[in-house]
Amino acid sequence: MAEGSILGDPTLNQNDSAANISAANISAASGLTSTDIVSWQPGRSAALELEDGVRFEGFAFGALKSISGEVVFATGLVGYPESLTDPSYRGQLLTLTYPLVGNYGVPRRDPDLQIQEGFESSRIQAQALVVQRLSRDYSHWNSSQSLDDWLVSEGVPGIEGVDVRALTQHLRQFGSLKGRLLVEGSSNRDEVQNAPCHDPGSVNVVAEVSCSEPILHSSGVTGAPRVVLVDCGAKTSIVRSLIARGADVLQVPWNHDFVSEKADAVLLSNGPGNPKMTEETVEMVSRALGENRPLMGICLGNQLLSLAAGFDTYKLDFGHRGQNQPCYEVGSRRCYVTSQNHGYAVDGSNPPAGWQEWYRNANDASNEGVRHSSKPFFSVQFHPEANPGPRDAEGLFDLLLEFAR
């Protein structure tokens, strides 16, 4: 083939000449030099600056804006729509360690459905998305838009081209760090650069993500048991898991007096932030422990229940941020692979009277759940509702409903 014939090729003409590349990808306002303009660039320049001064360069995608927050990572291979909408990531810049993101797009969304598979809340909760390589095209029968377009429509920025492995190693070593995503050409770039980083740990994020009014989710089954879900930032998969098992779910705000609600069981949800910011809830859980009504906790809910029961919590050296965490039942050799996202853990070494350790992490032996010796109170640090992640532990919902019935 002659060199020149390519230019006449109809499928390739969008990006063929140097002039077209600059038109398609880089606006004149970006302030790049002429040598940069002819280079093939996937987007605007952007940088991720951590509070300790470490900086990663990359290219922007999603919404054209800069933002700051806590920088965290997740090691799952799939499930970016679920993670981005998980309220636990509220206030955080989410880094995905799997380097190819966006391949299967974003699921079709029915605007009339409050609860829909593929999404864990009604909006993207993370502040921003940090990836190695973004796929702008996608292939999946059930998807209706690209990840890039979704982020644009939700007003969330992203950065690609970051060595996410190096970033993860850094975050792992120094715990969670705050940082800024600075996008060239975004109107608030300088503002974000000069303001202190948004710190989700300093505010009651739970209040931000919890529902404001009680919501009843009916399973449509007559005589269904009713579970009060204390919403500290609950993933909708928890609601779906219960409904699928024929339970009605009354979702109540984090500070709602759930103890006085008429229900067969209580479920303390997952959620973002520091468990000690939600004292009000802990106090109510203490009251609930005085009764015999079945009570279960998930993730943050596990920490709230444990604090109420008299356990202590501490910060892990290496947080659990993946979908591959092995947890075994204490006293047995049964092990489950679980989905997790937490940096704090319950200290299970000295259980208060009447309580015992239930699950432990097979990698680092940290506590993964506690239970009461005689009453139907139990909680786990991992996510039995999965989404994203393995569904090995979904039997816990059956256990709760067994008690409830």
Next chain:
Amino acid sequence: MNKTSHENIEVLKPRKVLILGSGALKIGEAGEFDYSGSQAIKALKEEGIKTVLVNPNIATIQTSEDLADEVYFLPVNAHFVERVIEREKPDGLLLSFGGQTALNCGIELDDLGILEKHGVEVFGTPLDTIRTTEDRHLFAEVLHSIGMDTPRSRACEDLESALEAAEEISFPVMVRSAFSLGGKGSGIARNVEELKDMATNALATVPQILVEEYLEGWKEIEYEVVRDAMNNCITVCNMENIDALGIHTGESIVVAPSQTLSDRDYHRLRSISIRLIQHLGVVGECNVQFALHPQSDEYRIIEVNARLSRSSALASKATGYPLAFVAAKLALRHCLIDVPNSITQVTASCFEPALDYCVIKMPRWDLKKFRRVSTSLGSEMKSVGEVMAIGRGFEEALQKACRMLGVGAHGLVSARDHFAEENLQELLVVPTEERIFAIGEALRKGWSVEKIHQLTHITPWFLERVLEVVTCQQHIRQFGLNDLPSGLFRRAKELGFSDNQISRAVKRETQIAPGYAAALEVRDRRESLGIKPVVKQIDTLAAEYPAQTNFLYMTYNGSVDDVEPKDPAPYVVLGGGAYRIGSSVEFDWCAVNAVQALGRSGHRTVMINYNPETVSTDYDSCDRLYFEELSLERVLDIFEREQSQGVVISVGGQIPNQLAIPLGNRGVKVLGTKVEDIDRAENREKFSSLLDDLGIDQPEWRELTSVEDARSFAEGCGYPVLIRPSYVLSGAAMSVAHSDDEMDSYLKAAADVSREHPVVVSKFIAGAKEIEWDGVAQDGKVVCYAISEHVENAGVHSGDATMVFPSQRLYLETSRRIKKISKLIAEALNITGPYNIQFIARDNHIKVIECNLRASRSFPFVSKILKENFIEYAIRCMLGEKVDPPAKSAFEFDFVGVKAPQFSFSRLKGADPLLGVEMASTGEVACLGDHVEEAYLKAMLSVGFKLPKKGILLTTGKIEDKVDFLESARKLQSLDIPVYATKGTHDFLKENDIDTKALRMPLRDDEFTGDDIPMDAIEAIEKGLIDLVINIPRSLERKDLTSGYLVRRKTVDYGIGLLTNVQAANLFVDALWKIRDPEELLVKPWREYC
């Protein structure tokens, strides 16, 4: 959570365990079982359990002296394994580590009551589970009972029921045979005729076939599942086939992890896998294959392989999870939580690896070496090896993989077109090994992703990635090297372009010169722009915890190195790359032994290799492993990055060997023989004049640039001549011509002869014996050596020849002269390290036909017979240590080893199973015996021959061969087995007072047809009258369809032993005649042969 009754399972403490290997490498069963068997042995040894291994594949690591306690180089079949059980009295048996061969043998042993009789327990997955997964009907029943979907399917035991089933399911249908390896005997039938053909063929070798729903265009997804006896179950890896369903997974380009599955898809299939495997009760490792509808949630479970497989070897290397090792521990009923993860040393084995890179596997085919073979890919395996590429971009991994194949591709896209536009559609619709390249070219020609998706059923996301590479290449073409913008330069490297590929894509004033200069120019420019790759670790947990791992790759999609060079400076060993015909597990043995020898001498080692089927790519074989390309670019990257003190290029076969000179020229320290001396051996002109100077004879040869010159040279020296073109259009690279006509037809049809593409023509000496020298020298002095002889006369490629060592039938004078010549050459080239010389001898006239300054295919064979590790000697010589020659001499041996080739013709539909100057075998075995006949017969039984009982069919070719075979025919007559012969052979034998039953030739192609004979040879085979065929072709010329071809093909299709070489046939008959009772084939461990 569910309570199960698995609480009190005790760990097994057997005293001794028998492990079955998979025998010779063949299509469908390759090096992956050396990896899995070796790991299993290590896992048992660690617990103080004695291990006994049966495996005739002498070139494997698992048959090394320091692994299993006892090794038997014997056929893996019920007869021999029972004898081993009687001798060794093991408590347990591991069947999951030797592929389908071991599994089938285990089932047979159980069926015959042998296991029960000797109280041998099968560890790991119970036999009943294996039976369920192997019998598709039973399997489907079990799946339906737990509400899982399988393809609609019917088991059929005859043609009639197959036709009925197809009607019920409706065409097209998939035809499969139960109990097969690598999908043998399966295919897609679109109509009654095709079904008739397939069903008849398959039912000839297996009792049962399946007619199934054909899921065209569905995605193919696999999960590797691990379960322990307590019912803990995990999936170590999932994989997505880039090729849609319909192409065997061994023939597909595969990516790990899946790329186009959502969380919902991924975890739904994962949950189904786990529930299924818990229900089946697998203990250890297995593989579940799914079909997933591309436009809905529908799925089908295609199959479960309840054993370690090719996919599990791939999954293990792709994730860093030591699957085979863990599977062996689980077989002893350890719990997954209690098995430490030997890779990370910080996590349990009960976890699922998180990848932060992607891995692409591409199969390597060698179909061009075969005549008449069908090149389209389908549900049967044809590939002979595979490569695995790692990247942090899909395109990066894909382009690496294309280069790793070693088929001449510079990447996914090349500088020039290879296919005519009018052929593209067919190339896309009918999958062949070229399809991935055709996709690139179609995209470059402007075909849309949608159109290509329609034609190939490949998920558009994958096609978009190819388009990304194509587009980048178009961008590069706008620039010269020096004005290529650094952003685009970097982008190209992120997309996996090699320096060489970029050198060909940029605008240039003059045509690119052959050699490495242009690529090195790109390298220098690139480095001046600061564009360099980074080293990343495979740690199984995506950096979540700090893990100690030495498993590395390089990428341009990153900015920070995971590892730093370490003191003391290491030596780098280059492995053998993808297994292919001519370069296989024997070079893995050499590479692993080189690393071990360097380690024993106190050095740090770095291994570079990219073949997931190898032991050299095991995490515990070296100090650092780079799963990387064996290219000048990447080897330089690693050499520089590791601050290495030297590179070993001479133990991995031809692929690393050809890097010696460019590496040396770039200032890399190449260990062993000096680069200038390597050049004197490699360069045909220089080597030839060296031989002349030394007074060593060689066949007359000439390098020529026209057909006319070639003819006049041949007339001068006399036919036959051997022709080796430098550029091949189609078919085999080498050929023998007996006449002008043959010369013309070959050079005009198959090869391009011109000034740019000269042809080497040499005198071919017929009727000569071929002899090999394997040696190690230091500073030109021979340290150790072995002389082996070929059974077949020269003309059969040395890789296809049967080798005898120590040589049994050589004149003492011949041996003496070979030794003298080999010493002279070592001295003249100042050799340090391994080398191999091939000789031909006729009437004590000896000529050198080839010399390679590297380890040869037969190094493991001679090393294991002599129990002197030639690679260890070679490494110590290269390091400059003082090396004493071994004390033993081959003349003192009172046993003999015979190495025999394994052919895979039955897999290669249509291929003519003939031997010639091009190698055709895919593997080899070697067995030991008190005499050559015993060792030979064991070896032949190991490659699938059976002792004939029903009948032997003779066609003994041209008159010289007929005469040659006469004595053997007489011996056969006394064996009490019916002997059949085709017309010409029958008549000849009759004249010599030997009675045979005459058979007609299937075609009336000449006067030897025998029109008046009622039955033809094909019918006799189909009727089951024949269980050995000796068919010596009248010539090796490329001819159209002949009777001989039809008979040979039928023989192979019916799984009957076939001998086509008269010397081998004579030896086989000698062995049958000498060894009347199979019990005379002694069952002795290797240790007792000394």
